[in-house]
Amino acid sequence: MDVTPKPGVPCRGMTDTWLKKHTLIYTGATRHPFILAIRDGTVDISAFKRWLSQDYIFVRAFVPFVASLVVKAWKKSDDSHGDVEVILSGLASLNDEIDWFKKQASKWGVDLSVVAPQKPTQDYCRFLENLTSPEVDYTVGMMAYWAIETVYQDSFAHCLGEGSKTPPELEEVCQRWGNGGFGNYCSALQSIADWCLLKATDDEVSKAEVTFLRVLEYEVEFWNMSRGIPGY
Numbered sequence: 259m260d261v262t263p264k265p266g267v268p269c270r271g272m273t274d275t276w277l278k279k280h281t282l283i284y285t286g287a288t289r290h291p292f293i294l295a296i297r298d299g300t301v302d303i304s305a306f307k308r309w310l311s312q313d314y315i316f317v318r319a320f321v322p323f324v325a326s327l328v329v330k331a332w333k334k335s336d337d338s339h340g341d342v343e344v345i346l347s348g349l350a351s352l353n354d355e356i357d358w359f360k361k362q363a364s365k366w367g368v369d370l371s372v373v374a375p376q377k378p379t380q381d382y383c384r385f386l387e388n389l390t391s392p393e394v395d396y397t398v399g400m401m402a403y404w405a406i407e408t409v410y411q412d413s414f415a416h417c418l419g420e421g422s423k424t425p426p427e428l429e430e431v432c433q434r435w436g437n438g439g440f441g442n443y444c445s446a447l448q449s450i451a452d453w454c455l456l457k458a459t460d461d462e463v464s465k466a467e468v469t470f471l472r473v474l475e476y477e478v479e480f481w482n483m484s485r486g487i488p489g490y
């Protein structure tokens with residue numbers, strides 16, 4: 259791939275290119291009816307509780323995936339973006355996040371010990387497990403990490419934006435991922451993913467693009483399940 263900057267051509271990363279190219283599915287994942295219902299204050303509380311309990315299961319499976327990225331970042335020679343520290347700080351936040359889910363569950367009267375994963379949660383967790391394999395390129399894994407976090411950041415930030423009618427009791431939930439600090443964290447992940455993609459082979463780039471699309475599909479399925487649409 260020719261990475262030479264061209265005069266007058268703005269320097270755009272591959273992730274921005276994909277966000278534009280796949281804008282329909284990206285918008286489907288970040289402006290899903292479940293999110294729009296939080297934002298307009300009409301969300302069904304049983305749907306919210308379903309999301310909370312299934313997401314707790316997801317986050318537990320997310321930990322080994324992020325840990326696998328620390329290992330891959332440490333093994334590769336180029337750490338010009340401080341990858342290990344960036345990923346490690348995400349791992350530390352997941353530790354807090356698991357406690358946060360437990361507190362939220364008790365606040366909403368959800369017993370996490372009896373929750374069974376529904377099919378979209380199982381499928382998404384299996385996908386994460388496959389990504390932890392040493393055979394999966396660091397580039398593909400980093401891109402997936404960025405995409406997974408960014409969908410939540412963009413979705414929940416929308417619930418806090420101008421004109422939102424998010425119920426006060428759900429504001430803390432939206433703040434967890436919708437805050438500006440987490441937005442900055444997602445930007446740091448995006449820089450790392452773009453840098454990896456710049457140096458990747460064509461084969462790695464096409465694998466990463468397929469993985470990006472799969473993340474978006476899994477996110478949409480996850481919201482569908484949370485919303486309780488027929489079939490789940």
Ligand SMILES: Cc1ncc(CN)c(N)n1
Pocket residue numbers: 313316317320406407409410477480
């Ligand atoms: C399904 C899902 N996607 C993303 C995130 C953000 N870590 C999450 N908690 N759950």
